[in-house]
Amino acid sequence: xxxxxxxxxYGVGRTSRTWVAWAVLLxxxxxxxxxxxxxxxxxxMIVTGLRNIGPMGGATWGLDVAFVVxxxxxxxxxxxxxxxxxxxxxxxxxxxxxxxxxxxxxALVLAAFAVMYDLGQPFRGIVNLFHYARPQSPFxxxxxxxxxxxxxxxxxYLYLDGRADAAELAKVPSRLQWxxxxxxxxxxxxxxxxxxxxxxxxxxxxxxxxxxVTAHSTLGxxxxxxxxRPGWYSALQAPAFxxxxxxxxxxxxxAIAAVVRRTVPGxxxxxxxxxxLGTALLILLLAxxxxxxxxxxxxxxxGAERERDVTRELLFGDFAPIYWASVACFVVSAALLILRFxxxxxxxxxxxxxxxLVNLGAIGKRYLIVVPSQTHGTLLPYGTGSYAPTxxxxxxxxxxxxxxxxxxxxxxxxxxxxxxxxATEGGDAA
Amino acid sequence: MRRGVIAVAMVVVGFALQAVTYLFLAxxxxxxxxxxxxxxxxxxxxxxxxxxxxxVFIAAIVYELLPERGDRxxxxxxxx
Numbered sequence: 001x002x003x004x005x006x007x008x009x010y011g012v013g014r015t016s017r018t019w020v021a022w023a024v025l026l027x028x029x030x031x032x033x034x035x036x037x038x039x040x041x042x043x044x045m046i047v048t049g050l051r052n053i054g055p056m057g058g059a060t061w062g063l064d065v066a067f068v069v070x071x072x073x074x075x076x077x078x079x080x081x082x083x084x085x086x087x088x089x090x091x092x093x094x095x096x097x098x099x100x101x102x103x104x105x106x107a108l109v110l111a112a113f114a115v116m117y118d119l120g121q122p123f124r125g126i127v128n129l130f131h132y133a134r135p136q137s138p139f140x141x142x143x144x145x146x147x148x149x150x151x152x153x154x155x156x157y158l159y160l161d162g163r164a165d166a167a168e169l170a171k172v173p174s175r176l177q178w179x180x181x182x183x184x185x186x187x188x189x190x191x192x193x194x195x196x197x198x199x200x201x202x203x204x205x206x207x208x209x210x211x212x213v214t215a216h217s218t219l220g221x222x223x224x225x226x227x228x229r230p231g232w233y234s235a236l237q238a239p240a241f242x243x244x245x246x247x248x249x250x251x252x253x254x255a256i257a258a259v260v261r262r263t264v265p266g267x268x269x270x271x272x273x274x275x276x277l278g279t280a281l282l283i284l285l286l287a288x289x290x291x292x293x294x295x296x297x298x299x300x301x302x303g304a305e306r307e308r309d310v311t312r313e314l315l316f317g318d319f320a321p322i323y324w325a326s327v328a329c330f331v332v333s334a335a336l337l338i339l340r341f342x343x344x345x346x347x348x349x350x351x352x353x354x355x356x357l358v359n360l361g362a363i364g365k366r367y368l369i370v371v372p373s374q375t376h377g378t379l380l381p382y383g384t385g386s387y388a389p390t391x392x393x394x395x396x397x398x399x400x401x402x403x404x405x406x407x408x409x410x411x412x413x414x415x416x417x418x419x420x421x422x423a424t425e426g427g428d429a430a
Numbered sequence: 431m432r433r434g435v436i437a438v439a440m441v442v443v444g445f446a447l448q449a450v451t452y453l454f455l456a457x458x459x460x461x462x463x464x465x466x467x468x469x470x471x472x473x474x475x476x477x478x479x480x481x482x483x484x485x486v487f488i489a490a491i492v493y494e495l496l497p498e499r500g501d502r503x504x505x506x507x508x509x510x
Contacts, residue, residue, distance in 0.1 A: 149483035
């Protein structure tokens, strides 16, 4: 007798008209981003606002590199949360472990695309990185260790952590049964298999934490070790990169968790998840604001002449609107989080607003880390430069956001975005 | 038992590959006084380093997925 198809949990395998409309829109935007990239490949970097530093008075790194840094930063929180859930047994955060892992993988894919957008000849660039890159160089750590090692580690973690749920879904007849069987790879949920997975996940988490701290620090070192570039050369760059990565990543995770809670059928994320994330975001944000104040004071008070020029440019010059808008985003977010903390409520709208605002602030800060030191930080006697992104760069960035949202939406339709064992414990979701 | 041995071996080989690549195959460490500090001693040494990182993490998949002899016999028994 043929088995009757049953609905899979959390809307897996089912799409509504609204979902399809959103997917089509996001796909169109992602394709528009790739179209922008195709203009770069066919016409060269002249279609971007990037120009040589010094004689051409421009910046060789612009919006795309700012978003490489941003997306790598966003990836930080996902796998950190997943690893901490395992290492510190943070059971309160278990419901968001899957989406956190997926966020990391997707953010790193977007970072890889942003790297390729920045390279004039992407395939030659990629081949050269693997051929010639110096493992001692922070560039190696960022563009090869992060994108391949860290992405690969996160994929392995996501895959192994999802096997138990895949095995559950594989028992249900559906169009995706083959996919779930493939993912489960023979998992039967025996005590021996569960114990083995616990061991593997524990050691994977232990291995991933130093890898991700190394990866994010090397990204900071790309800027922080450049002694000839005022505004970049700072011992605070690496820890500040890790902190801002945590801020933007946790903020993004809050926003995604809120969207999942509202749109995914049966996804009743408990408020304590948001309490945890809100508190973590507040601590990270306050620490980052402290770093910002220390950096500005040091540069203005004792910095070399060119160092002070770059800092003044940030505070009062061409970049001041972006700088103060970023500061405002961080301060308002901190105020919202403190308000929520004092009132001891989840206050989800406040939390989501803070999550979105810190991401806007982080984008602004990433841009300010990348650009001003190139246009205003030359030690050679060149005049000040300028950089204005073109429509090609803007459409690439919009395309990346759309691609990320589309990948997450597609993932949620082929695999449960929340772990199923929560349904077993709570008995409400599936 | 076999699974554990293979996984540990992969982790050891992975870390060894990273160390060997970093110290002996990639561009020499030291003050860059000549052109030999610009190129890797073995072409695609950085790719080998990445392979070492990947090998360490593939060990986790091998440890979880590789069936033990006893497991296979158990499954065959269940099947019949």
